[in-house]
Amino acid sequence: MGNVLWHITMSLDGFIAGRDDAMDWIFRYPGPNPDVDNVLANLGAILAGRRSYEVGRKPGQSPAASRPYGGAWEGPVFVLTHKIPDEPDPSVQFLTGDIRSAVATAQEAAGDRTVVLFGATVARNCLEAGLVDEVLVHVAPVLLGAGVRLFEAELAAPIELQAAGVLRVGQLTNLRFRVRRPTPPPAG
Numbered sequence: 001m002g003n004v005l006w007h008i009t010m011s012l013d014g015f016i017a018g019r020d021d022a023m024d025w026i027f028r029y030p031g032p033n034p035d036v037d038n039v040l041a042n043l044g045a046i047l048a049g050r051r052s053y054e055v056g057r058k059p060g061q062s063p064a065a066s067r068p069y070g071g072a073w074e075g076p077v078f079v080l081t082h083k084i085p086d087e088p089d090p091s092v093q094f095l096t097g098d099i100r101s102a103v104a105t106a107q108e109a110a111g112d113r114t115v116v117l118f119g120a121t122v123a124r125n126c127l128e129a130g131l132v133d134e135v136l137v138h139v140a141p142v143l144l145g146a147g148v149r150l151f152e153a154e155l156a157a158p159i160e161l162q163a164a165g166v167l168r169v170g171q172l173t174n175l176r177f178r179v180r181r182p183t184p185p186p187a188g
């Protein structure tokens with residue numbers, strides 16, 4: 001079974017999208033980026049939230065923004081929603097189950113390759129359920145002031161991460177983390 005990776009670009013003030021889901025800022029920092037190349041080389045499936053999917057389909061959205069990784073990768077894309085849209089879209093597969101079954105479906109499609117999570121809510125649900133192995137954040141040198149936050153949750157206990165790497169690529173700072181799994185209680 002492959003890893004589950006949350007891959008995201010964040011403004012310095014902690015937003016993954018600006019006001020009204022603005023994403024234009026993200027395209028100011030084009031590649032190449034070795035950490036992105038590494039993700040693409042191992043990517044087996046994407047699991048996105050419905051809002052990320054809808055923002056990519058907004059009228060006027062550039063083709064680069066409407067396809068995962070600007071079209072640099074082809075493969076299974078799953079979109080988690082409570083209600084499957086009436087309009088079919090052959091480029092994705094909609095899922096309505098709970099978060100565990102959604103991740104299991106994506107992992108089955110990915111085989112031993114990585115499942116990448118898109119969006120904040122789906123990733124938060126996965127983190128809370130202990131389903132995420134790694135986080136890769138590209139910190140962009142911009143202050144958005146408002147928008148969709150990287151992570152907002154009332155947690156019973158902090159989710160601990162372990163720093164796994166830092167790389168400065170042009171104006172972006174890539175931060176890699178492994179998610180610490182809670183230690184299971186001793187048997188017996």
Ligand SMILES: NC(=O)c1ccc[n+]([C@@H]2O[C@H](COP(=O)([O-])OP(=O)(O)OC[C@H]3O[C@@H](n4cnc5c(N)ncnc54)[C@H](OP(=O)(O)O)[C@@H]3O)[C@@H](O)[C@H]2O)c1
Pocket residue numbers: 007008009010015016017021022023026048049050051052053055056080081082083096097098099118119120121122123125148
């Ligand atoms: N900076 C970046 O790298 C990056 C990357 C991707 C996306 N984004 C941005 O992130 C924003 C979207 O993130 P978001 O956190 O608002 O939304 P999201 O995680 O993309 O999608 C949330 C939606 O997913 C569905 N969903 C989530 N958990 C579910 C569950 N357990 N069961 C069933 N359905 C579930 C629900 O859809 P329904 O309401 O249909 O049930 C929910 O409203 C957009 O602005 C997008 O542009 C940024």
